[in-house]
Amino acid sequence: MRSSFASTRHMTNVTRSAEVMARARDLFPGGVSSPVRAFRGVGGEPIVVARGEGARIWDVDGNEYIDFVLSWGPLILGHASPIVLDALDSAMQNGTSFGMPTELEVQLGELIRQRMPHLEMMRFVSSGTEATMSAIRLARAFTGRDAVLKFDGCYHGHADSFLVRAGSGVATLGLPDSPGVPAELAALTLTAPFNDLEATTRLVRDNKRGVAAIIVEPIVGNSGFIVPDRGFLEGLRALADSAGALLIFDEVMTGFRIAPGGAKERFGVTADLTTLGKVIGGGLPVAVYGGRRDIMERVAPSGPVYQAGTLSGNPLAMAAGVATLTALTPALHARIEKRTSALVEGLQKIGDDLSVPLTAGCAGSMWGFFFSSKPVRNFTDAKASDVKLFRRFFHAALDRGVYLAPSPFEACFMSAAHGDAEVESALDRLLGAMEAAVA
Numbered sequence: 001m002r003s004s005f006a007s008t009r010h011m012t013n014v015t016r017s018a019e020v021m022a023r024a025r026d027l028f029p030g031g032v033s034s035p036v037r038a039f040r041g042v043g044g045e046p047i048v049v050a051r052g053e054g055a056r057i058w059d060v061d062g063n064e065y066i067d068f069v070l071s072w073g074p075l076i077l078g079h080a081s082p083i084v085l086d087a088l089d090s091a092m093q094n095g096t097s098f099g100m101p102t103e104l105e106v107q108l109g110e111l112i113r114q115r116m117p118h119l120e121m122m123r124f125v126s127s128g129t130e131a132t133m134s135a136i137r138l139a140r141a142f143t144g145r146d147a148v149l150k151f152d153g154c155y156h157g158h159a160d161s162f163l164v165r166a167g168s169g170v171a172t173l174g175l176p177d178s179p180g181v182p183a184e185l186a187a188l189t190l191t192a193p194f195n196d197l198e199a200t201t202r203l204v205r206d207n208k209r210g211v212a213a214i215i216v217e218p219i220v221g222n223s224g225f226i227v228p229d230r231g232f233l234e235g236l237r238a239l240a241d242s243a244g245a246l247l248i249f250d251e252v253m254t255g256f257r258i259a260p261g262g263a264k265e266r267f268g269v270t271a272d273l274t275t276l277g278k279v280i281g282g283g284l285p286v287a288v289y290g291g292r293r294d295i296m297e298r299v300a301p302s303g304p305v306y307q308a309g310t311l312s313g314n315p316l317a318m319a320a321g322v323a324t325l326t327a328l329t330p331a332l333h334a335r336i337e338k339r340t341s342a343l344v345e346g347l348q349k350i351g352d353d354l355s356v357p358l359t360a361g362c363a364g365s366m367w368g369f370f371f372s373s374k375p376v377r378n379f380t381d382a383k384a385s386d387v388k389l390f391r392r393f394f395h396a397a398l399d400r401g402v403y404l405a406p407s408p409f410e411a412c413f414m415s416a417a418h419g420d421a422e423v424e425s426a427l428d429r430l431l432g433a434m435e436a437a438v439a
């Protein structure tokens with residue numbers, strides 16, 4: 001069975017990308033504004049994007065790609081969604097920022113709470129890092145404890161306490177843990193293997209000074225795509241309760257992707273605090289932390305836990321978020337989920353038919369795969385997958401016009417703009433890429 005997609009290199013040239021990157025490297029560390037964009041996890045030169053529309057992006061040399069990164073998750077309606085652009089157009093006419101309360105913040109907050117009632121109260125910030133950093137500070141204040149527990153390979157942004165055996169770009173770059181984080185602070189971050197309730201329980205029980213919070217990606221997207229074992233999240237809930245710790249679901253990536261109501265809807269487990277980002281901004285900088293009212297009321301100015309932000313609740317970002325969540329009905333969510341499953345089943349079949357050890361999975365509109373013959377249950381398993389084959393496959397896919405996450409330790413996404421035609425075309429191109437990668 002051979003791919004019907006022309007096997008000639010899809011990209012006739014990437015000259016302009018190379019030119020722009022040469023200038024960028026003179027200006028920015030690694031030539032990028034965020035490390036994972038530098039292709040260090042896959043080698044070669046990053047492509048420089050010129051524009052996006054729906055499920056596609058075009059680089060500065062005019063090469064077209066079906067995009068499964070979608071700005072690392074936010075673009076659930078696709079690139080340059082007319083719904084989002086119209087909302088931004090109207091909001092812009094009234095001004096771009098006020099540093100004052102606006103009704104748009106209330107509208108987005110109400111939409112979020114309608115879908116996730118366990119966010120009884122919340123606070124908008126401008127990045128996922130701000131959301132998780134603030135949630136941890138709040139948990140430490142609420143419990144009067146300093147230690148926090150995270151999981152190997154999970155990534156919660158770049159605040160000091162999280163740069164301990166983290167995933168995403170930290171894992172991609174093989175950084176042990178980032179320099180610059182004081183040892184005394186890093187010592188307050190306990191790390192356990194994902195899906196290992198016994199080790200987690202031991203760590204919590206052995207920490208005599210108590211743990212302020214257990215923070216987890218309910219489905220991991222930053223070690224690659226890894227789902228929790230049955231009962232794991234329920235076990236964390238019970239452990240947190242018995243230890244007097246708060247349970248924090250970092251849903252910056254999973255929120256509004258793994259189910260319309262996030263992890264609570266998918267797994268039936270309620271966290272004390274939840275962080276969201278990406279989708280709720282529709283591509284503009286928005287994140288939020290929220291949860292139990294008795295905890296959130298400790299946040300300034302109603303309480304003493306300080307946290308602030310000049311552009312928090314920015315009206316343009318709020319407008320994009322309101323437009324995105326309003327469009328993201330359960331019916332649309334189900335349609336995207338169905339196509340995500342079709343794509344992942346097709347990719348698994350390609351691996352099986354070519355006898356390539358591959359395990360692919362999805363949840364809602366989030367998906368991923370490892371070149372591994374056994375299920376990947378934690379970061380150690382993920383690191384043991386065939387990363388070299390991943391690199392060859394990534395570039396073979398890129399050459400055929402499919403843009404996957406440029407690291408084996410990331411997840412991929414789908415949007416409302418990825419129709420049956422995009423899924424079919426992507427699978428045809430990925431077949432050719434797999435044949436080339438294993439040749």
Ligand code: KE4
Binds near residue numbers: 130132168252287
């Ligand atoms: P930001 O500070 O990048 O907005 O969010 C941090 C964050 C927090 N929690 C989770 C579960 C996340 O996935 C992220 C950020 N995700 C990465 C991709 N794995 C963003 C891409 C990047 O670092 O450039």
